[in-house]
Amino acid sequence: MACFLVPATEAVVTTIITKVVEAREKKAGVEHVSEAELKEVKTPFSKKMKWLNGLLWGGSVLLAFEHLWHGEITPFFPFLTAMADPAETADMLHEMATSGVAMAAVVTLVWGGVVIVSGVLEKRAAAEKEAEETQ
Amino acid sequence: MTLLITILAAVAATVIWYSGEKARKLHVGMLVCMFWGASLMWLVDAVVEFAEIRAEYFTPAPADMLNDAFLGFSVIALALVIWIVTVLIRDPNGVFKKRLKKN
Numbered sequence: 366m367a368c369f370l371v372p373a374t375e376a377v378v379t380t381i382i383t384k385v386v387e388a389r390e391k392k393a394g395v396e397h398v399s400e401a402e403l404k405e406v407k408t409p410f411s412k413k414m415k416w417l418n419g420l421l422w423g424g425s426v427l428l429a430f431e432h433l434w435h436g437e438i439t440p441f442f443p444f445l446t447a448m449a450d451p452a453e454t455a456d457m458l459h460e461m462a463t464s465g466v467a468m469a470a471v472v473t474l475v476w477g478g479v480v481i482v483s484g485v486l487e488k489r490a491a492a493e494k495e496a497e498e499t500q
Numbered sequence: 501m502t503l504l505i506t507i508l509a510a511v512a513a514t515v516i517w518y519s520g521e522k523a524r525k526l527h528v529g530m531l532v533c534m535f536w537g538a539s540l541m542w543l544v545d546a547v548v549e550f551a552e553i554r555a556e557y558f559t560p561a562p563a564d565m566l567n568d569a570f571l572g573f574s575v576i577a578l579a580l581v582i583w584i585v586t587v588l589i590r591d592p593n594g595v596f597k598k599r600l601k602k603n
Contacts (some may be wrong), residue, residue: 416533420536422534423535423538424537424538424541425537426534427535427578428541431571434571464544468544471540472540
């Protein structure tokens with residue numbers, strides 16, 4: 366019905382947070398490098414936030430297309446067909462509160478896992494580099 | 501069916517992204533994020549549907565399967581269009597910049 370609106374809203378919030386974090390990192394002199402150079406440098410947190418933004422925006426856009434496909438979104442006001450009938454609106458809100466929130470939570474949890482794994486890999490790479498330098 | 505097709509697209513995009521610097525320069529990472537994001541969201545949808553209808557979930561009507569497959573391929577086409585437009589706008593190889601300088 367409109368479950369994709371929850372991850373889309375989260376995407377708006379995380380995009381704003383990313384911009385703030387990026388500005389702070391630039392102020393603090395954190396090195397922003399290209400993907401090719403990232404192998405030897407610690408990935409800035411703003412870059413990791415961009416992974417989450419990509420997952421949320423990408424997923425929301427493709428799900429919005431699915432809703433358009435099923436005739437749940439219209440190009441005219443109120444844009445959601447479920448908004449025309451109060452009973453359907455209640456169902457839509459229920460779906461947003463259950464499926465929508467679960468979607469946003471699952472995407473965020475998976476991203477959290479990826480961030481943890483990348484942190485471990487970075488630490489391992491740094492330790493290997495240090496060991497090479499001491500030899 | 502849509503979920504399956506999107507997961508296959510996500511795996512293919514990840515393999516392409518992982519296998520070459522050229523692919524990473526061409527923002528294949530964007531496709532990876534789009535497909536995995538949509539796959540995770542549809543996975544939640546599938547779990548919710550399975551909780552409601554149980555085993556019936558695995559025996560869809562042929563017409564529904566065909567429609568879902570059509571939707572899955574359309575989703576891939578949409579993602580590819582978004583990706584190619586982004587690549588052309590960002591112009592990572594500087595093709596347009598070089599052409600504009602020539603003129």
